[in-house]
Amino acid sequence: MTAAMISDRKRFAKDYMNHDWSRTLFIDEKKVCLIQEPNRKNDVIWAPKGETISYVPTVNFPFHFNVCAGISVTGRTDIFIFEENMDSALFLKILRNTIIPGAKKLFHNKWELFMDNDPKHRAKKVEEFLHENQIVCPKIPARSPDLNPIENVWSMMDDQLKQMSHQTKHSLRKAIKSAWKKIDQTKIKNAIESMTSRLHLIKEAKGLHIS
Numbered sequence: 001m002t003a004a005m006i007s008d009r010k011r012f013a014k015d016y017m018n019h020d021w022s023r024t025l026f027i028d029e030k031k032v033c034l035i036q037e038p039n040r041k042n043d044v045i046w047a048p049k050g051e052t053i054s055y056v057p058t059v060n061f062p063f064h065f066n067v068c069a070g071i072s073v074t075g076r077t078d079i080f081i082f083e084e085n086m087d088s089a090l091f092l093k094i095l096r097n098t099i100i101p102g103a104k105k106l107f108h109n110k111w112e113l114f115m116d117n118d119p120k121h122r123a124k125k126v127e128e129f130l131h132e133n134q135i136v137c138p139k140i141p142a143r144s145p146d147l148n149p150i151e152n153v154w155s156m157m158d159d160q161l162k163q164m165s166h167q168t169k170h171s172l173r174k175a176i177k178s179a180w181k182k183i184d185q186t187k188i189k190n191a192i193e194s195m196t197s198r199l200h201l202i203k204e205a206k207g208l209h210i211s
Contacts, residue, residue, distance in 0.1 A: 001143055006207035008141040013199040013207075016138065021195050025077070025103045026114045026150045027070040029086060032161070034063045034172050063169060067176060068094050070102055070113075071150050073189045077102025079180040081173055088123035095129065112136040114148065146210050147198060149191035156183045 001009075066086060069079040080098040084090065103111055113135050115121050130137060145151050160179035166172040201210040 001208070005142050008207075009144060009147075009202055010207040012139075012141050012144075012147070013202040017196065017199050017203075019195070021192055022073050023107055023111045024114050024192075025070040025072050025099070025106070025111060026148055026192065027068065027077075027099060028116065028148055028150045028154075029066055029068045030154045030157075031064050031066055032172070032176055034166065034169065063172075065172060065176060067180075068098070069150075069180065070099050071153055071188050071192065072103075072106050072111075073192050075106050075185065076180070076183075076188065077106075079177060081176055086120055088120045088126055091120045091123075092126060092129055095126070100133065100135075112138060114138060114140065116140055116144070116148065117142050146202075147195075149188075149194065152191045153183060153188055156187060 065081050065083060067079050067081050068086075068091075070077040078098050080094045082090065082094075099113075103113075113130070115137065117140060120126070140147060157176075157179045160182050161175055164175040164179065166175040198210060202208075
């Protein structure tokens with residue numbers, strides 16, 4: 001991170017230390033692969049000599065879906081599943097068809113949208129759409145995935161997916177929808193309520209990333 005990014009993170013931690021996150025919808029995207037992608041750097045298993053290790057199939061370019069969804073202390077939106085690369089037009093479609101309808105069910109009235117500074121999220125037509133719909137978005141520091149609790153929730157979804165069988169494109173889509181619904185809402189709520197602790201840790205780390 002640059003010095004400016006670190007400064008922005010420290011400023012954000014200070015400004016939002018006492019913020020009420022109960023009416024915030026946290027959103028992001030994630031890639032979900034049909035077969036585990038190889039990670040040559042970390043794919044090492046340490047085991048006693050002679051022990052049989054289960055084979056984990058990997059392919060260099062596995063089929064994958066992209067997903068986008070939102071979480072709050074009171075619930076979550078539906079999960080939007082797509083194959084194409086995200087651009088601002090597709091992001092607007094997801095906002096209109098999934099995120100905003102989901103938020104209205106969760107909050108009924110005034111709420112805010114927490115998302116990162118990806119160019120497709122901050123495109124002019126997206127900003128205009130959010131302004132027209134009176135949706136406030138806190139300005140999140142760049143390179144700050146540790147500020148978004150949905151990253152923790154994606155890990156929870158991965159844990160659910162590991163317990164399911166999905167060997168085809170169709171079965172993966174079904175598994176994603178099922179895994180998303182099975183995540184314990186209490187765990188989602190706890191992740192969001194950790195925001196104050198995260199901000200304290202960022203302050204203590206002088207703006208650097210936290211685990």
